[in-house]
Amino acid sequence: MALVRDELEVFAAEVFEPFARKDQRRWGQVYLRGLLTDGRRKSIEPMAARFGADSNRQALANFITTSPWDPAHIRAQLAWRMEAAIGPKALIFDDTGFLKDGSASACVSRQYTGTDGKVTNCQVGVSLHLACDHASAAVNWRLFLPPTWDPASPKADPDKVARRTNCGIPDDVGHVEKWQLALDMLDETRSWGNEVPLAIADAGYGDAAAFRLGLQARGMHYVVGISTTMSAQPADAVPVCEPYLGNGRPPVAKYPDPARSVKELVIAAGRTAARPVQWREGSRPGTGRSGHKRMYSRFVALRIRPAGREIRQATDGPEPPECWLLAEWPAAEAEPVQFWLSDLPADTPLTTLVRLAKLRWRIEHDYRQMKQALGLAHFEGRTWNGWHHHVTLASVAHAFCTLQRLTRTPKDTAPA
Structure with missing residues (x-):
């Protein structure tokens, strides 16, 4: 004392x-x-x-x-x-x-x-x-x-x-x-x-x-939660531009398909895209190495390009930059339950994305x-x-x- x-x-x-x-x-x-x-x-x-x-x-x-x-x-x-x-x-x-x-x-x-x-x-x-x-x-x-x-x-x-x-x-x-x-x-x-x-x-x-x-x-990277309704394009989507006929304002390159919600993009990827990840051990008794319950679920990670006027205005080129879309899709659920967006590099491992997204539990x-x-x-x-x-x-x-x-x-x- x-x-x-x-x-x-x-x-x-x-x-x-x-x-x-x-x-x-x-x-x-x-x-x-x-x-x-x-x-x-x-x-x-x-x-x-x-x-x-x-x-x-x-x-x-x-x-x-x-x-x-x-x-x-x-x-x-x-x-x-x-x-x-x-x-x-x-x-x-x-x-x-x-x-x-x-x-x-x-x-x-x-x-x-x-x-x-x-x-x-x-x-x-x-x-x-x-x-x-x-x-x-x-x-x-x-x-x-x-x-x-x-x-x-x-x-x-x-x-x-x-x-x-x-x-x-x-x-x-x-x-x-x-x-x-x-x-x-x-x-x-x-x-x-x-x-x-x-x-x-x-x-x-x-x-x-x-x-x-x-x-x-x-100059900061981020891993942030997002709502299911946020819209985006797949990373491999390519904007196209109609031929310029020389009259009026030149046409602007556009994506051929409308942006979809992040929930739709993950569901389109399918349940088979989900991978199991354990991000930590909790405080309750369980089967983990320390004798505590494992914090475990299944996750889908996709490369996307977020849509939105603010994103387009802040982008110098015709395409918004790629980001990670991370979604938690538990095996027992019919659809994904939680979503995150991150601008971490494209080679970031799935386990790293998950552990960072889940770090908010500390707060x-x-x-x-x-x-x-x-x-x-x-x-x-x-x-x-x-x-x-x-x-x-x-x-x-x-x-x-x-x-x-x-x-x-x-x-x-x-x-x-």
Whole structure:
């Protein structure tokens, strides 16, 4: 126990080094211990009560909600520390919901969140994670501002716009699509010196051609989920051009057949094109080498050329570049169940494509651990800065737990 406490103090001193004042470093460590300490609720009041002094409550509240420290400085320090510790092979972008009962918190609105699987009253946070097969860490965050909170949006809600001042939302913050927030976080993270050449995301980001083109413009490869309705041409399709008769505008080369949905392309390839792949071993008992259940399915990989106006406008030549279309088609299913798009090289092995596509499970694990054990969704403050401060410190707590797991066997790890 004493050893873990000492390690926590050393870790906190390193990550909190950017704090300008001694009292900020002190209350940062107190808040971090509160998130790591046993207790059902990890909001300010119950955490302060567990430390046994009422003065702690006001100090912690001021530190989180009104203190002017910039969370980006702490996130940069955390990213440097965790990149060295886990050796990430991908950046993973995702978002998660923070369910709310009231309407006073910054950016709360009725909107869809995968956390609840429906439209509900919530905030939505977009996150960036460093990830490899055995570990991951959330190192950057953005609070999504719905159009109803943006005075410049046609969908602006006067009541929500009026609450911006009380919530401390900066005047220059408006509605930005989640995929653009992801690119903004990528730019910021790279400005810290974190260079990871691969991006992974689900279909909420992969369906946006502008997101994929933004990654390519930044020199990054991607493996992203896509919807079944995305259209494309087979890689061997050849555009043809009608003869020019010398009158009017010269004809443009076109594909002889219309683009088809990615689902249709995979079904046309047939079940025989599916190959079995095991991408990892899970945590449940099973027949794998470690005694755990094998994560196993069948996959089809095709070379295609995605369709769409944005793709054509971004392409210099007559044909869009080739990409990988990856589809999971379990033996027991009548048709494929999940799809991904990737611009990795044409000689990339199927097993590599599958393992990268499935690496997103680590982010679901991060969210679950941070919400269930580290109080990620317990913040009861209403301010823009308070939310960003809280999620940053929850990420620091999660990173410390990850480092403990990587350096100790389970029997050696004690609660902080």
